[in-house]
Amino acid sequence: MLTTRFAPSPTGLLHLGTAFAALTALQRAREAGGRFLLRIEDIDQSRCRPEYTDAIIEDLTWLGLDWAGEIRRQSEHLAEYQSSLQRLRPLLYPCFCTRSDIAAAGSAPHGPDGPIYPGTCRTLSAAARAERLNAGTPYALRLDMAQANVPGLTFEEEGEGTITCTPEMFGDVVLARKDTPASYHLCVTHDDAAQGVTVVTRGEDLKPATHLHRLLQHLLGWPAPRYAHHRLLTANGQRLAKRDRSTTLRALREAGHTPDDVIRMTGSPP
Secondary structure (H helix, E strand, O other): OOEEEEOOOOOOOOEHHHHHHHHHHHHHHHHOOOEEEEEEOOOOOOOOOHHHHHHHHHHHHHHOOOOOOOOEEHHHOHHHHHHHHHHOHHHEEEEOOOHHHHHHOOOOOEEOOEEOOOOOOOOOOHHHHHHHHHOOOOOEEEEOHHHHOOOOOEEEEOOOEEEEOOHHHHOOOEEEOOOOOOOHHHHHHHHHHHOOOOEEEEEHHHHHHHHHHHHHHHHHOOOOOEEEEEOOOEEOOEEOOOOOHHHEHHHHHHOOOOHHHHHHHHOOOO
């Protein structure tokens, strides 16, 4: 059965752009007689707030959306992500560099997640790593892309066909930090597999991440969904964001707009 999902992070109120993403996923499922799921991606406890989770559910309900089964909350599945991380352990190495260390490294090329890591800690000796670990130095776990990459791996993009993956654009990507026990990239691919998602609909800004997600799916033996990356809503030439308070569903509702008004504003079918 075709299964889609909407997976917001509770770091702010839903706006027209996120409403459009939810409606797009729901419409795709309805067209195929499939399932639409809701997932709350609250793995980053430093930024996510329970009150925003409540607001997301309230706003989606007001908009008239319904979903199959229980809402999956990432914060309730940390043990699962740690298990997946352990399966990748032979391809991971501890990185003791801080963000400021990497920024100070200078003219490193940029990838989708920022400056590509120069590999400083990849070549540390076993003794040097052990010394820093024993001293309690904070570290992140990075994927050794040179070892992990699988040339010729592909994914399916609706409307475009087969696309060859180039996850090396991310460099040695972080899959876990001290303050975030598993990265977005690991959690989202784990959850899509766990929930049986067959079509991932999401904004075109996340299309580059698909190259990395497909690699993680391959490494962990998970099925590969199809992908459909949709346009982003903009205002005055700028992508809508949570800081655009005037476009939040809460503000529009308080201004007297109806759910049908909001759906028309997104350009989604009724």
